[in-house]
Amino acid sequence: MSSSQSPRRDARRNHERLLVEAKQLFAERGVDAPLDELAARAGVGAGTVYRHFPNRDALVRELYDAAVTDLHDFAPQFLGAETGWLGIELWLELVSGWLADSPYLPAVMRRVAELDPKHRPATEFVPMMDAVVARAQAEGSLRRDVTAVDLSVMVDMLGSLGQYGKAYLPYWRRQLTVMLDGLRARPDVTPLPGEGQAFDEFHDMSHAKGPTPPNG
Structure with a gap:
């Protein structure tokens, strides 16, 4: 050497x-x-x-960009799943588990949003997410009124369980199972109220991770 x-x-x-x-x-x-x-x-x-x-910002930015790379690595599994429903299951399970095991990410996301509000690499995933949803809905396994942003919010919710520490991680799949059952297409589902949130709004909300002051 x-x-x-x-x-x-x-x-x-x-x-x-x-x-x-x-x-x-x-x-x-x-x-x-x-x-x-x-x-x-x-x-x-x-x-x-x-x-x-x-500087500190360079470290934070590298952690953020590494997280985006992780998401790119997940995408082929969702798109290549044997069925559309399996793609939905993998999306929620893999990304939620990864997020729950990465409790540093919310703080990193907030800081990057402050440093560079126009840095939005997550928008690259919108076509993939829409394709996974459309496939599952076309096969009749996913309820028709669910959007890709709805699923992203669920991932955010499940991933937030990481705040309780590793002691809780063996149990988060209970909540995952409840959510998956609620996503399945059935003739007796309760219609979802209102319109789904736009992705840009969700992106800003998820990167803020804090209360939004009321208008006016």
Whole structure:
């Protein structure tokens, strides 16, 4: 092994360790937690943190973009499911479980929305989500009045159970089962009230994760 390979390998290892520890630190204390504490948890010097991430915002942005990459990795499973209903099940189960296991994400999402309101990579998934919904509805397994945004809200709700900590994670599938039963097409379903929320509105709401002051 050349002398140049070892420093690069060490740098990659430090980078990954910092990301892992940042997720845990931000989950516990928010994205404004001291970066000196991040360095201590990762077992590196403060200078190492800033060599990898010139500022806090760069670290937050990398965590956010990595989460978007994870979602891209899920998409082929939904689209390639054997049936439309299985695509719905996979969507709710995989993404909700991932979100519940990533309690740092709400804080990261809020900060990125503040830093760059026009950064909306989630809009890339709208055609995929609409296709999964349309397929399940066409086969008659998903109720006709459910939208992709409805499912996204459900994912958000289930994923929020991660706030209770890992002790709750074995139980969140109970709520998933209740939701899936409510999504199935049946002749006796109660019609959903009103129109579904637009995706842009949901995106802004989910990235705010806080109360919206009343108008006027």
